[in-house]
Amino acid sequence: MSYCVLYFASLRDRAGTDAEQVDSTAVDARGLYAELRARHGFGMTEDRLRVAINGAFAPWQQPLRDGDEVVFIPPVSGG
Amino acid sequence: MSYCVLYFASLRDRAGTDAEQVDSTAVDARGLYAELRARHGFGMTEDRLRVAINGAFAPWQQPLRDGDEVVFIPPVSGG
């Protein structure tokens, strides 16, 4: 399946891009992150991130559908 | 002795003036207020007031000196 992954903050710096189209066999965000972490060498472990799917926070194990927009949210630091 | 008494808020309304020169034998604010309360018919009892002498809060029993400025402070309601 194909997912649109957006990157922010330190993940964006590490990935070297703000977005990429990812073809993957991962069926949920957990599997997808493991794959992308290996590919880009992200240091951040899953427990430090939240997941958003199509613009809303979602559980890690929510099944992904083809074309979903997936964002891994590092700890925020606004304000 | 002679004191300058200033009135504020409901005491001013009741006294009908914002200030008066008072010749009195009272030696402290307690005595002076009792005298003025009788004269003007103030409803407020001493326990609801604070006293300021010459622009600073002072105890009721502080001895008054001739020419002192005395103010009886009703519960405040600024803000």
Place this chain on the structure above:
Amino acid sequence: MFRLQETRIDAVTLARELAQSGAGAGVTFEGWVRDHNDGRRVLRLDYQAYAPLAQSEGENILAEARARFAILEARCVHRVGTLQIGDLAVWVGVSAAHRDAAFAACRHVIDEVKRRVPIWKNEHYADGESGWLHPDGSAVKAN
């Protein structure tokens, strides 16, 4: 800086004076004349102050806030005279490196001003009555 004034309070200029390069947080409190109080419709109000004592007590409160909280600036301006609905009656502004101190100090200043500073409010109601508020429970139109 504590100030009593008979003219309109310029919150914009006051807020600008709070900023400093080391300040990360600014908290302001504005007290406006409400159109109601205790279920009665208010038309306008008058503030009276015993000015010299209000001034020194206001300065004491700000000095206490600076001693007690890690703040950079604390300022307060209170109107006196006749105010209309919506008018700014009191302004408090605090700046600090961090927001905890700014919130706590701003709250402390307005609470203490209301508790200690010799300023009195006379509310004029739509039913034609008016009366000095003495907030320890004395009746309106107390004597």
Place this chain on the structure above:
Amino acid sequence: MFRLQETRIDAVTLARELAQSGAGAGVTFEGWVRDHNDGRRVLRLDYQAYAPLAQSEGENILAEARARFAILEARCVHRVGTLQIGDLAVWVGVSAAHRDAAFAACRHVIDEVKRRVPIWKNEHYADGESGWLHPDGSAVKAN
């Protein structure tokens, strides 16, 4: 009203929009870019946001504040992009009949915005380093 914007935040206009005849209290919080953080000298910073989620989460926070506190208005604007020392990064304003609710709601909104809204701060230090702040303790220059 929650808003992200790349241009200067106009606190004066925002504050004016809080006023209502039934409002007796207005509390604002302003978060400014400090010249230091954790003992390091800061030159400027960048904010990045995941805009659609930041918008909906910001609106959720304001709706929660209105449900939880007796307030009339609650608004928040957050800058994104590059900011200089002293720039206003975030503005929160709350109006209410009484000050208890205004203070509590204003504090709640800024706390929740900092905790939940997907916005990230990249500080640029005087020593030439920079790094995204991930406030649960991850190092600057985390990957």
